[in-house]
Amino acid sequence: MPPERAWRSGRGGAHMRLRGLVRKEFLQILRDPSSIAIAFVMPVVLLLLFGYGVSMDARHVPLAMVVEQPDADTAGLVGAFGNTEYFHPIAMPDMRSAERAMLAGRVSGIVHLRADFSRRLHSAGGAPIQLILNGVDANYARLIQGYVQGVWGAWLTQRARLQGARLPLAVDLQPRVWFNGNFRSRDYLVPGLIVVIMTLIGALLTALVMAREWERGTMEALLVTPVRMREILIGKLIPYFVLGMGGMALSVAMAVWLFQVPLRGSLWVLTLSSALFLGAALGMGLLISITARNQFVAGLLAIITTFLPAFILSGFIFDIGSMPTVVQWITRLMAARYFVAILQTSFLAGDVWPVLLPNALALMGMAVIFLGLSRRRARKRLE
Amino acid sequence: MTAARRILALTIKEFLALMKDRFSRVVVVVPPLLQTLAFGYAASFDLNHVPFAVYDEDGGAGARELVARFAAAPAFQQRAVIHRHADIRPLIDNRKVLMVLHIGPQFGRRLALGEPAPLQIVIDGRNSNTAAIALNYARSIVTGFNRQWAADRGRGGPPAFVEARAWFNPNLESRWFFVPGIIGLLTLVVTMMVTALSVAREREQGTFDQLLVTPMRPAEILVGKALPGLIIGVLEGAVITLIAVYWFQVPLLGSLTALFVGLCLFLLSAIGIGLMISSLSVTLQQALLGAFLFLVPAVILSGFATPIANMPEAVQLLTYANPLRYFVVVLRGVFLQGAPFGLLVGQFWPMAVIGLVTLTAAGWLFRRRMH
Amino acid sequence: MIVAAAAPAPASGTDLVLRLSGVDKRFGKPPHVVQALHGVDLEVRRGRVTGLIGPDGAGKTTLMRIASGLLTPERGAVQALGFDAARQSLQVQSRVGYMPQRFGLYEDLSVQENLDLYADLQGVAPTARAPRYRELMHMTGLASFTRRLAGRLSGGMKQKLGLACTLVHPPELLLLDEPTVGVDPVSRRELWQIVYRLVREQSMTVLLSTAYLDEAERCAEVILLHEGRVLGHGAPGDFSQPLTGRSFRVTAPDIGKRALQARLGTKPGVVDAVIQGEHVRVVLDAGTAQHPNALPRDLPGATIKPVPPRFEDAFVTMIRGDRPGRPVEVPAMTGAANTDGTVIQVRHLDRRFGDFYAVRDLSFDVRRGEVFGLLGANGAGKSTTFRMLCGLLPASGGRLSVAGVDLRTASATARARIGYMSQKFSLYGNLSVHQNLRFFASAYGLTGRSHRQRIDAALTGFELEGYRDTESQTLPLGYKQRLALACALLHQPDILFLDEPTSGVDPLARREFWARIGALAEGGVTVLVTTHFMEEAEYCDRMAIMAAGRILALGTPEQIKARARGAAKPEPGEETTMEDAFIALIEAAKRQETQTDAA
CATH class of the missing domain: 3.40.1710.10 (abc type-2 transporter like domain)
Known part of the structure; x- marks a missing residue:
């Protein structure tokens, strides 16, 4: 019996096998640039596209202004609309043309001041500022309504000051917006986009790797060596983990330096939670890959389970707290949900442990479950 | 006549290949319907509690x-x-x-x-x-x-007040806005799954060569490959529409004709893009990557969640190449505004053009891209 | 009579390396259960080469996988190197070397990187590596290619690298699953030399499965496996011994060899008839063999001569159970016109990929009704030529025409005249046999009654009725091949393109296949076929031997053998086989190359 036998079955052997597998995977990644493209080119392109492209902030909303009888009072109000960057007022002669413009999508709302506006301004009941909105995009309509209310408030204050009168309001609402005083939607969208992109990368990198080895017949050759399944899986995870962390670092750098999103939390917390998230994302890809054993089905599964759920159910855009309870339970199955919470807090609020800790624990739990299931389902047998 | 038979045979074969496998049958049908329900509830900007x-x-x-x-x-x-x-x-x-x-x-x-x-x-x-x-x-x-x-207290209020009123959606229900969009989202994902991997898979299995040496013309292969995606897409679109109307109670004011003409044109353009990705790819991995690289921007830059008007000019230009952009307008127009056919023509023709260009390119690539 | 050659005397415990007793293995769930192994008992002894021989679907690969602990049997015990392969698979796997069918190489890694990976996985001590690598690279002749990507190696080199990787830590038991499939004869010879050196110098035990029956004779012991059962176990000679006096060679210069074979094959009392050079080799049943001269009486000018039996005779006899081969039914060919003339014309054909010439300056003609073979190792340029002829790949230079047109630009109707069968029997795997046939019939434009009739004819003619509703991916390989051929013939083409039609298919299925092709050619169909089985060249009317994208020799099999005899030292008394001719031609070409390099 060869003298090295004892050594081969010991810890050193496991170490050597793992090192061999990791090196092999890295070399394969280097040879096939598509993995590198997934990890590094995709985040750059998508972040650029979305960081600049996706925004909830309406600016210069075209608004039709129909003033039936222009005078000094209406001029003041119309001027107030012109003074904010939110609106781009367009004067229209009558309601008919304004309505046509709105149906055609040329304006997003109509401000209508009736002929008796100035008269009623001084009456007890007050004068109505009629606002007609296109309700198809309800959110956009709400946003415009809010902006109009803002303009109206500013106009009232201005008017009261000019007349030396008190503001005729019982309660004056004074909002204090923490973390993002200017309502820059990019500041919360960019961290969310990073999550969506990392979910895709995690799934794409690993969903096909095991299926590919089965289809190319190399898995059989690996399995007859003294290697353990555990080592094969870890050997797959390490390189893609490194690649994923690289992509993550790139995304964070772009967020901070290109999009000027403040990073108030500490870097090590971000790194650690990213690692946990990647563990869960790669684990899920691996599980898909092991379950499918066939690249076609693995591909279908990867498409259906990652992108849209991460986009809609993660809390990235839509508020989870407002969803029905059943759907809220479904969101608990998304690793992306926890990572969105962590990233938004970490970027905008800082190291708030009561938020970070439970979410990080959930991520860890998901990583353990996915990797554990992968380990269970991957048999060192051919059946 | 013989061409029609050949196309029919290919279509049947594609269906059999997709539906005989228990796994792919389930994946194509069940998740989209479940996701319609989940997303229908989840995708909303209305706040509760x-x-x-x-x-x-x-x-x-x-x-x-x-x-x-x-x-x-x-x-x-x-x-x-x-x-x-x-x-x-x-x-x-x-x-x-x-x-x-x-x-x-x-x-x-x-x-x-x-x-x-x-x-x-x-x-x-x-x-x-x-x-x-x-x-x-x-x-x-x-x-x-x-x-x-x-x-x-009989005191005078402010001299003026805002009196807002919204057309088409008086209560400004966010769900009315998103649920029609989900029809576009999910039919897009399903047709991409059915088409984007189909040619790449035949290439990997070697059956595509077999197909090319038969008397079938590339145009016939194209139609045969496109039909299953179209049929599955129309059926799922119809089911999701039913869910939208009867489950989520979104008003459907416009004509079904306009809706289905829009759906068909949209599916054709999506199929064209899917087949183009598929015939450009040598391996399944590349096809999958291509499908993602199209799907993600197509959804995010469609106006589904965030208005296109908020995007910078350059990005807005990009959205003109995105069929989902037009279909989302068609869906919301038909559902909420009761838009007549004529008003939607401006959305129909760009989808038709995208479909025509991508399908032609796919057919051309069938014969070119193979080494 | 079944020759159940008695197993050799029971070996002592230490001498036994592998022992299976009562092993059953099933796949699938009811009602689609396939019983791969049926109560298999066998023993493999130390320091020998044992061959595992059997037709396709016999259970060879399953047996290999069970022996290496990759599969667990439902019933029975497997002892490998003193361990229970089912429960102590890790111990077994650190002591055996196993090379799976596709060699298990990472094609995007270099030769050295593949070696390093397997050295790491096998736990070879770093200090032991350098000498081990040197030894392996010297042995396999890969020393000057260590930096090349495995995917860029030729088939033979891949196979040797696969072997080197399994040997990186010297195993006690070496399992090779069809190591010589898809590899050229030169490489096959070299592989056998390596295997014997290992057995001789390191007293390694080798279990090797193969579909090449001539390789069985190189084994010390042979286990014959059929339909999951062991039919026999013994030295190769033990198998052929009982057939002494039943093997003959028939020569009839006046009748074409294919016609002669067809007529002999259907005679009562003939168990097997195959073309061998200018002759037809027959195996007769015991009764007929008493009076061999009576056999060719009705064949003008025929002579019959006894020859020593070989393993293949025994194999065919045992598997067929002494039943004579049934005449193969070929669906009637009506489409082929009877005019003579050139059907395929190739002139100075080139195909470049980057700056690499896959095919260079190729010229040949194929006449109507001819079986024309393109022979060569993997990577010789056969498939590239083939794809250009079918119009699947544009040529970089030169001219080609098939039935007067270039199929790449030809109309759809011109394509309706050809039938095509690709390398991997490209069928739609999850469609049933009938659904595949129906699809291709429609794709070729058959309608109505002829649609139904042609499909029925194909189902009966190719004996596929029993599998009508079976998914084609679960068919045994031989049946897949039949179905692929049936699909290619549905529309009665005049020209048939066959790319490696017999790769991986067992000898019985190959015989049947060639009988069909022969009958088709007799009916006027032109056949262009690529193969790397040199023995199959005997079935061709004319052939071209290709290497490195060029034609080395072009002509009838006899002409080529004659040329080779001129090139190599003729060995008196022994008949030159096509394999010898091929090796001689390759070596001559290499010599010429080195001479020109030197000059």
């Missing part, structure tokens, strides 16, 4: 009435009452509440004097969109309170 806390330093009747109005609104839910200023920060930081109503000690006195009494609302701006919406809700509650207060 937004948690808030009250820090009332005044305690007078006016303050209590104002707080009661907040507590009664379905959008809000009172979670805590605090007595120290220092308690605000942990509540917001830890996301226990989204906002804190802070009523100062002078509130009741100023109210009685007729001076504007300040109501401070501290709100978590981490999700600035949610914060803005919640503030809008708060603002309308305060406005209502002010009017009531003035009316009760």
Whole structure:
């Protein structure tokens, strides 16, 4: 019996096998640039596209202004609309043309001041500022309504000051917006986009790797060596983990330096939670890959389970707290949900442990479950 | 005639190949329908039960009435009452509440004097969109309170007030906006799954060569490959439409003809892109990557969730190449606005052009790309 | 009579390396259960080469996988190197070397990187590596290619690298699953030399499965496996011994060899008839063999001569159970016109990929009704030529025409005249046999009654009725091949393109296949076929031997053998086989190359 036998079955052997597998995977990644493209080119392109492209902030909303009888009072109000960057007022002669413009999508709302506006301004009941909105995009309509209310408030204050009168309001609402005083939607969208992109990368990198080895017949050759399944899986995870962390670092750098999103939390917390998230994302890809054993089905599964759920159910855009309870339970199955919470807090609020800790624990739990299931389902047998 | 038979044979074969495999049959049918339900509920900007806390330093009747109005609104839910200023920060930081109503000690006195009494609302701006919406809700509650207060005391209110009214969606229900869009989203994903991997898979298995040496013309292969995606897409689109109308109660005002013409044109353009990706790819991995690289921007830059008008010019130009952009307009137009056929032609022809170009390119690539 | 050659005397415990007793293995769930192994008992002894021989679907690969602990049997015990392969698979796997069918190489890694990976996985001590690598690279002749990507190696080199990787830590038991499939004869010879050196110098035990029956004779012991059962176990000679006096060679210069074979094959008393050079080799049943001269009486000018039996005779006899081969039914060919003339014309054909010439300056003609073979190792340029002829790949230079047109630009109707069968029997795997046939019939434009009739004819003619509703991916390989051929013939083409039609298919299925092709050619169909089985060249009317994208020799099999005899030292008394001819031609070409390099 060869003298090295004892050594081969010991810890050193496991170490050597793992090192061999990791090196092999890295070399394969280097040879096939598509993995590198997934990890590094995709985040750059998508972040650029979305960081600049996706925004909830309406600016210069075209608004039709129909003033039936222009005078000094209406001029003041119309001027107030012109003074904010939110609106781009367009004067229209009558309601008919304004309505046509709105149906055609040329304006997003109509401000209508009736002929008796100035008269009623001084009456007890007050004068109505009629606002007609296109309700198809309800959110956009709400946003415009809010902006109009803002303009109206500013106009009232201005008017009261000019007349030396008190503001005729019982309660004056004074909002204090923490973390993002200017309502820059990019500041919360960019961290969310990073999550969506990392979910895709995690799934794409690993969903096909095991299926590919089965289809190319190399898995059989690996399995007859003294290697353990555990080592094969870890050997797959390490390189893609490194690649994923690289992509993550790139995304964070772009967020901070290109999009000027403040990073108030500490870097090590971000790194650690990213690692946990990647563990869960790669684990899920691996599980898909092991379950499918066939690249076609693995591909279908990867498409259906990652992108849209991460986009809609993660809390990235839509508020989870407002969803029905059943759907809220479904969101608990998304690793992306926890990572969105962590990233938004970490970027905008800082190291708030009561938020970070439970979410990080959930991520860890998901990583353990996915990797554990992968380990269970991957048999060192051919059946 | 023989061409039609050949196409029919290929279509049947594609269906059999897809539907005989238990796994792919399930994947193509079940998740999209489940996702329709989940997303239909999830995709909404309407806020419910937004948690808030009250820090009332005044305690007078006016303050209590104002707080009661907040507590009664379905959008809000009172979670805590605090007595120290220092308690605000942990509540917001830890996301226990989204906002804190802070009523100062002078509130009741100023109210009685007729001076504007300040109501401070501290709100978590981490999700600035949610914060803005919640503030809008708060603002309308305060406005209502002010009017009531003035009316009760016979005092003059503000000289003017905003009287808003919305067309097509009087209650501004966010769900009416998103559910029609989901039809576009999910049919896009399904057709991409069916088409983007189909040619790449035949290439890997070697059957595509077999197909090319038969007397079938590339155009026939193209049609045969496109039909299953079209049929599956139309069927699923129809089912999701039914769910939208009968489950989510979204009004369907326009003509079904316009809806289905739009759906078919949209599916054709999506199939064209899917087949193009498929015939450009040598391996399944490349086809999968291509499908993702198209799907992700197509969804995000479609106007489904965020208005195209908010995007910078350059990105807006990009969206013109995105068929989903047009279909989302068609869907919302037909559902909510009852848009007649004629008004939607401007959305139909760009989809037809995209479909024509991509399908032609795919057919051309069938013969070129093979080494 | 079944020759159940008695197993050799029971070996002592230490001498036994592998022992299976009562092993059953099933796949699938009811009602689609396939019983791969049926109560298999066998023993493999130390320091020998044992061959595992059997037709396709016999269970060879399953047996290999069970022996290496990759599969667990439902019933029975497997002892490998003193361990229970089912429960102590890790111990077994650190002591055996196993090379799976596709060699298990990472094609995107270099030769050295593949070696390093397997050295790491096998736990070879770093200090031991350098000498081990040197030894392996010297042995396999890969020393000057260590930096090349495995995917860029030729088939033979891949196979040797696969072997080197399994040997990186010297195993006690070496399992090779069809190591010589898809590899050219030169490489096959070299592989056998390596295997014997290992057995001789390191007293390694080798279990090797193969579909090449001539390789069985190189084994010390042979286990014959059929339908999951062991039919026999013994030295190769033990198998052929009982057939002494039943093997003959028939020569009839006046009748074409294919016609002669067809007529002999259907005679009562003939168990097997195959073309061998200019002759037809027959195996007769015991009764007929008493009076061999009576056999060719009705064949003008025929002579019959006894020859020593070989393993293949025994194999065919045992598997067929002494039943004579049934005449193969070929669906009637009506489409082929009877005019003579050139059907395929190739002139100075080139195909470049980058700056690499896959095919260079190729010229040949194929006449109507001819079986024309393109022979060569993997990577010789056969498939590239083939794809250009079918119009699947544009040529970089030169001219080609098939039935007067270039199929790449030809109309759809011109394509309706050709039938095509690709390398991997490209069928739609999850469609049933009938659904595949129906699809291809429609794709070729058959309609109505002829649609139904042709499909029925194909189902009966190719004996596929029993599998009518079976998914084609679960068919045994031989049946897949039949179905692929049936699909290619549905529309009665005049020209048939066959790319490696017999790769991986067992000898019985190959016989049947060639009988069909022969009958088709007799009916006027032109056949162009690529193969790397040199023995199959005997079935061709004319052929071209290709290497490195060029034609080395072009002509009838006899002409090529004659040329080779001129090139190599003729060995008196022994008949030159096509394999010898091929090796001689390759070596001559290499010599010429080195001479020109030197000059």
